[in-house]
Amino acid sequence: MTAPAAERGSTTVADRAVRRIAERAATEALEPGAVEAARGSASVRGRRARVGVTVTLPYPAVLDEAGERVRSHVAERTARLTGLTVPSARIRVRGLSPRARSAGQLAPPMTGAGAAVVRARRPWSQRRLPVAVFALAAAAVCGVLLYDVVSVHVAGHAPARWRVEAMEWLSTHGPESATASGVLAAVAVLALGVWLLVLAVTPGRRSGLPMRPPLPGVHAVLERRAVAGFLRDAVTDVPGVGRVLVRVGRRRARVRAGLEFGEQDGARRAVTEAAEAAAAKLGLARPLRLRVRLRTEPAWRAPAATPGSGSGHASVPAATERSTLR
Template sequence: MPTKDRSRRPWSARRIPACLAASLSLLAAGALLFEAIWGRTGHRATAWWTSLTDQLATRPLGNFWILTGAAVAAALGLWLIILALTPGLRHQLPLRVPNNSHLRMHAVLARKGAALLLRDAAMRIPGVSTVRVRVRVRRRRITVRADVGFRDTADVKDDLTDILRREKRDQLALARPPRLRVRVRRSTK
């Protein structure tokens, strides 16, 4: 029976957007609350508060500036919701960890590191040109493009696919191994 994979993508803390959003919200809410209390307690309201309340009371809802302000507020709210619901740290891939119930371990590998490991493995194949190997590691797919300097391209592709599958399985040890796509072409140089 296969064991359940407990490795998850790490979530970023997103401290800077959270602090920025909280600070702006606190500043705006604090200023509005202060002015509302200041005016209700019998003090003279400031000019910007009087102007703002007059403008909001007299402008129709179909006004350009009212609609623009609502659109900006909606876009900001949508951006904050997306930040809250997505894990972030997309440049890191989760690794397999031992399935022991008493261990709480998270291990990750940077995509660039995975691409370098696979590129080095591809360079060991006879016939692959030295300067034209491109490896792109995504969350769901690894794309390898190689130029063949000599040998038959079909033989090089078979060898390349075999070694990259072994390298992906044994060396990378990813929790969710991406699919592998190998493209080879004859070198033009």
């Protein structure tokens, strides 16, 4: 009796295929890029397979928990993809690598005096508007000129009057003529060429401040308006501070705050510390140089002297200023 077609033949999974699947499964156990698989082993006997993988885990990590997650994932994933029975997987931790970071695990920011300046460039602007305007103008001029040339050479029409007059004007108003109109035209063409060269070799987007790269190949930009708003909110939270004006440039930020009530020296220190703490949290590649200025509002009055403090309180200037470099 002939066996059914579905029961004929056999499927054999090679040891090499099982080993490659186990190695790939080990790298998928934790976050992407967190586990590195060095080498693996596999032995297939009938419908059962034994696998083992040598891995490098990220640091810091709890070894027993991370190893158990890798082991269970390798066994389950290999069994599901190969159709074999995988009783267990052997995982050998070869080492720990601090460079194996997940996509959501960012490098801790460096703040304070030891913070290093990370080189990060502004992203290049695509400059769609000037390129589109220049391309449309050039296309329109070339299209009109091409239409007139084709109509003359193909249809036998007379050349357009504007082209004849333009050619006559150009023949008598060249650079050697030294006329005012020729000089102005040459200056305009030169200015246009210089402007296009500047656009080609500069990144543009001066409103964005580059941030510290969290991962290799990742570029982030923070708008100046957002930086100004963040600094303004931080300074406004200081008790006694009312109106706050913030101007952010490419290298420095100017903070002007108005004091409505309270003691000036303490408010000045609190405003400066709040601005510095907020600037340190921005994560910019080049820390901003802060210039903090505190002025008293017209309704401000000096605090009353407490008993035992002497004959009175020392007069303070109406405006104080402090510059800090970070």
